[in-house]
Amino acid sequence: MLEMPLRHAATVLLESAIRIAPPDTREWGQAMCGELSYVDGPWAALMWAFGGASVMAKHALLSLLIPGRRAGMPPGDELFAKNVSLRKTALVAGAGCILVALLFFGAPPFRQAFRVALRPWYFVFQITSGDIQPRFEALAKRAEVQHDPVGLAFCAVRLRNSRESARLVEEAVRLDPNLLWVYAVVGMRHADLPQISQWVARLERWDPQNALFRLIEAESIEQAQALPSAGSDSTEEKERAWRSAMDAAFQSPKFDDYLDRVEELNRKVVPRYRFYDPYEVQSREELDLPPFAFENSKRFAQSLLHSGEALEARGDRNNARSTYWTVARFGQLIDSQGRTALEHWAGTTLQAMAYRQLQTSSEKGGNQAEAALFSYLAAKFDPISGEHASLSGESAFGPNTSRRNGAVVEISGLMILIFSGFVVVAISILIAGSRRGARPAAERTRPVATMVVLTCAVGLLFSCVTLYLTYRPYWYIFQSAILNGNRVQTRDLQEFLSSTQMLPGVPHHVYVLLDALLYSGSPSFLFYVWAGVTLLGVIGLVLILLRHFLGRPRANRLQHHPRLP
Amino acid sequence: MNTPRMSPETLRVLQSFLERATDWRYGYELSRETKLKSGTLYPILMRLEKYKLLEARWVATQDGVPPRHTYRLTPNGLELAKTQLTEARQRSMVQQPAFCNGWE
Helix, strand or coil: CCHHHHHHHHHHHHHHHHHHCCHHHHHHHHHHHHHHHHCCCHHHHHHHHHHHHHHHHHHHHHHHHCCCCCCCCCCCCCCCCCCHHHHHHHHHHHHHHHHHHHHHCCCHHHHHHHHHHCCHHHHHHCCCCCCCCHHHHHHHHHHHHCCCHHHHHHHHHHCCCHHHHHHHHHHHHHHCHHHHHHHHHHHHHCCCCCCHHHHHHHHHHHCCCEHHHHHHHHHHHHHHHHCCCCCHHHHHHHHHHHHHHHHHHHHCCECCCCHHHHHHHHHHHHHHHCCCCHHHHHHHHHHCCCCHHHHHHHHHHHHHHHHHHHHHHCCCHHHHHHHHHHHHHHHHHHHHHCCCHHHHHHHHHHHHHHHHHHHHHHHHHCCHHHHHHHHHHHHHCCCCCCCCCCCCCCCCCCHHHHHHHHHHHHHHHHHHHHHHHHHHHHHHHHHHHHCCCCCHHHHHCHHHHHHHHHHHHHHHHHHHHHHHHHHHHHHHHHHHHHHHCCCCCHHHHHHHHHHCCCCCCCCHHHHHHHHHHHCCCCCHHHHHHHHHHHHHHHHHHHHHHHHHHHCCCCHHHHHHCCCCC | CCCCCCCHHHHHHHHHHHHCCCCCEEHHHHHHHHCCCHHHHHHHHHHHHHCCCEEEEEECCCCCCCCEEEEEECHHHHHHHHHHHHHHHHHHHHCCCCCHHHHC
C-alpha cells in the first residue's frame, strides 16, 4: 500500500538532490536514480535515495566551499594546483589584506577600539580579584617615582583597593595641598576608611558649606554602625551622630561632587601618561559613585517628612511645612548642582517626595490652588514618570544606537581573533606543506590552506574596517572630553561603554551571576572552567592534526613496507 | 600512476569487479554483492572513474524506465585491482600473530 508513495518520495528526493548538485556530478545522481526502479522493496528504495542524496549534497557543499573544484582533477590538486600563478596571486592578495589589517593597529583609535571590543571577555576570563587593577597600579608606581601629585590623585580616585587609594591620596595631598578635594572624592568611594573623620574635618575647614562632606561622614557612621562589634549603647550614639550629620547636610547651601576637578585631572594625567582607556577614565568616574549618599538622603528625608506629619497632626502646620520645604530645598540643591545621573535622580526623587507631602498639606488646609501646583511639581519631578525620568546629559545617538554599535564592535573584535587564528593555522599548514620531504597529506591540504588564508585575510580586513569605522565617533567624543573638557555626547560614550561590558545576546542576569561568582571570593571558578574547555579544545585539535598528518597506513603504500617481501 | 585511497570498502568493490572482470555491472548489483549502501558505493565508483580505473556507459531500457549506468574496470583498473588485492591478502597474513603456530 505504501509502495508507490515511498518510491515516489525516493524519486523526488533524489531528483531534488540532483538539482542542487554541481553539473559534473549530476550524471552520477542520474545513475543512482536509474537504479531506483530495480531496488527491492520501497523502504530499501528510500534508503537508496537517501544515500544518493547525501552524496549529491556533499558535492554541492564542496562546490560551494571550493568553487574551483572539478571532478576531472585528482583530489589534492584541485584548487590552484594546476595554476600556480593563481595560487601565488591568492597568497599575495591575502598577505596584502593581512598587512593592511595590521596597519590598523598603528592607529590609536583602532587600538582603543580593539581593547574596548575585548572588554566583555574580561568578566569571563578574569582570574584575579576585582580589587586588582594592574594598569592603575603600574601608573601609580610611575607617579610615585616621579613625585607627581596629580598622577597619584588620578590613581587614588579610581583604585578599588581602599587602603591603597587612601595611601596614594595622602601622598598626593602631602605633595600638593591644593589637591585636598581628592579626599572628598576618595571618601565618597571608600567611606569605610578609618581616616574619614580626619579628612572630613580638614575638608570642612577648606570648603565649609559643602553638603558632600556631611554625607560622607553620615555614611562612615552608618558603616561603623553595621559592624558586628558595635554595641547597643554605641548604636544609639551613632544614630544620633548620623542624624546630626544628615541634618547638617540638609541645611548646607552648597553641593559639589568635584567631578569638574576630576575632569581637569583627567586632562592633565591622561595625555601625560598616555593612559587612553575610556573605561577607566570616562565611565568609572561616574559609574563608581556609590548610591549610599542618596540612600541616606532618602531615609533621612522620609524621617523628616514623618516628623512633619506628626507636627501637622499636633496642629503645628508652619513648622511641618518648613520641614517639608527642607527636603524639597535639599532635593533642588542636589538636582541643580549635581553632575551625575545618579545625583539628578536623587534630587528629583527628594523633590517629588516633598511636593507630594506639601500637596497633601495644602489639601488639608483647603488651599486647592496651592495643592494643584504641588501636584504638578510632584508629577514633574517623579523619578519614574516625570520629565526628569530619563538620564541627564546630551545623547545624540540614543541608547539603541549605542547598544547596536556596542554589539558591532564586540562582534568585530571577536571576528578579528577568529580570522587571525585561522590565518595562523593555514599559514602553518602552508609552511609545513612547502618543506622538502613534506608528507603527501600536508601537500594535499595546501590548496585548501591557500583558500583559507585568502578568505580569512579578507574577513580580517573587513572586521578591522568595521571596528574602526564604528568606534571612531566614540574615540572623537573621548578625545574631545579629555583634551578639551567638552562633555557634549559623553552620555553617548557612557551608554556605548556600558553596552560593551556585556556580550551581545547574553541576558543581563547571566552577568549578574558572573559578577557574583567573581566577587564572592571564588574568582578562580570560571578560570578553571574556561581553562578546562580550552585545554580540551587544544587536545582535540592536536589529535585531529596528528591523525591527519601521520595518517593511517594505506594499502597502496604497503608495497614499500619493509616487512613485506 | 596516481591511485585513489584504498579503503577496505574500495577493495570490496574491486574484488566484486574482479569476479567477473569483463562484464558490465550495475550499481545496485554491486551494492548487493558488496553489501555497501549507495552513499558509500557511489563515491568509490566516482573516485575510480576519476582516476580512469573505471569506465561507465549508459544502457537504454524499456520505455518509461530511466536508462541504467553500467560499469567495468579499465585495463589499468584491472591491473591495480589485482595488485591491491594481492597486497591486501599478504598484509592480512603478515598481521597474523607471529608465534601463532608455536603456541598451538
